Amino acid sequence: MQSFEQLFxxxxxxxxxxxxxxxxxxxxPVFVAWQAGRIELDGRDETAWRGLVREATARxxxxxxxxxxxxxxxxxxxxxxxxxxxxxxxxxxxxxxxxRRHATDLALPGNDFWLFDGSTLLVNHFDGGGNWLDSELVTxxxxxxxxxxxxxxxxxxxxxxxxxxxA
Numbered sequence: 708m709q710s711f712e713q714l715f716x717x718x719x720x721x722x723x724x725x726x727x728x729x730x731x732x733x734x735x736p737v738f739v740a741w742q743a744g745r746i747e748l749d750g751r752d753e754t755a756w757r758g759l760v761r762e763a764t765a766r767x768x769x770x771x772x773x774x775x776x777x778x779x780x781x782x783x784x785x786x787x788x789x790x791x792x793x794x795x796x797x798x799x800x801x802x803x804x805x806x807r808r809h810a811t812d813l814a815l816p817g818n819d820f821w822l823f824d825g826s827t828l829l830v831n832h833f834d835g836g837g838n839w840l841d842s843e844l845v846t847x848x849x850x851x852x853x854x855x856x857x858x859x860x861x862x863x864x865x866x867x868x869x870x871x872x873x874a
Contacts, residue, residue: 723858
């Protein structure tokens with residue numbers, strides 16, 4: 708299987724990400740620093756991420772991220788909200804937020820995913836605590852279609868980051 712970085716580098720038009728959890732990797736040093744009142748976005752992983760996104764957007768790839776969130780926000784989601792402008796938006800991502808209560812009537816997959824160019828689906832698996840377990844490249848046309856339609860439905864209903872005010 709190609710690595711995430713290879714899939715991202717191969718994208719020609721779109722790279723879209725749907726996040727549906729209220730917390731991820733709570734032992735992440737950047738999150739731990741934020742909890743202690745410091746925001747440190749210049750770590751190796753964060754710098755690499757911003758570089759990956761900048762390279763993609765320079766090639767004309769639209770990088771979009773939609774987050775379905777519970778309100779009031781969990782500590783981790785508040786952390787994501789607070790760093791989105793300096794981390795995601797500054798790198799070239801377009802980010803939108805959808806309160807979970809407004810997603811009830813949407814058909815959503817069971818896992819977070821990345822979809823590249825509307826055809827290459829990378830599903831992310833996490834444990835109950837939000838720790839990343841692995842990724843799975845899914846080639847089933849029905850799953851790809853479901854995820855593409857789910858992302859589009861969320862994207863059109865979600866609020867752009869600069870306009871979103873958490874409850």
